[in-house]
Amino acid sequence: MGPELARDVAAECQVEVTREQLAAIEAGWDLTRRAALLDPPPASIEALGVLRRQGVRIGVLSNTHALELRSWEESPLVALVDVVAFSHEIGACKPHPLAYARVLARLGVAAGSAAYVGDGSSDELVGARSAGFGLVVLADEAASRWAPDDLPRLQAQADASVGSLTEIAELLDS
Incomplete structure (x- = not known):
């Protein structure tokens, strides 16, 4: 804050x-x-590494302001993602369609062939669905920390739910 x-x-x-x-x-x-940013969960680092080795292009879309990102360039996450789209830089916040369009354009990927993974905050799952993402995934573990009582509603907004990012590679293979 x-x-x-x-x-x-x-x-x-x-x-x-x-x-x-x-x-x-x-x-x-x-x-x-x-x-x-400086000490993300090791399992998340490993999961992103697996996806990268599989050739999956990874983008980050985050509702942020400059104060929140003072440590971004020092984060181990930087080397694991292809593009970032921070709302304060792109001029649009989730769930606005422009936010999703900007990250997809930077990735060079059509929405229908992309998967969106999020914790459901900022109505992002509804926004991803409206933006045409082919697969919308709820990260249950993260969602249960910020909105435990809202988990059933968020799960209903997603095509699939995963307990952690380590399950994403398996989900994309299926």
């Missing part, structure tokens, strides 16, 4: 937040994002 979002949430809740508190929120958010 960046300072703007923290400020907006505080205003909506009618809570006063000091400049120092906003700075602490930003620092905590930065540490969390840094850790996620």
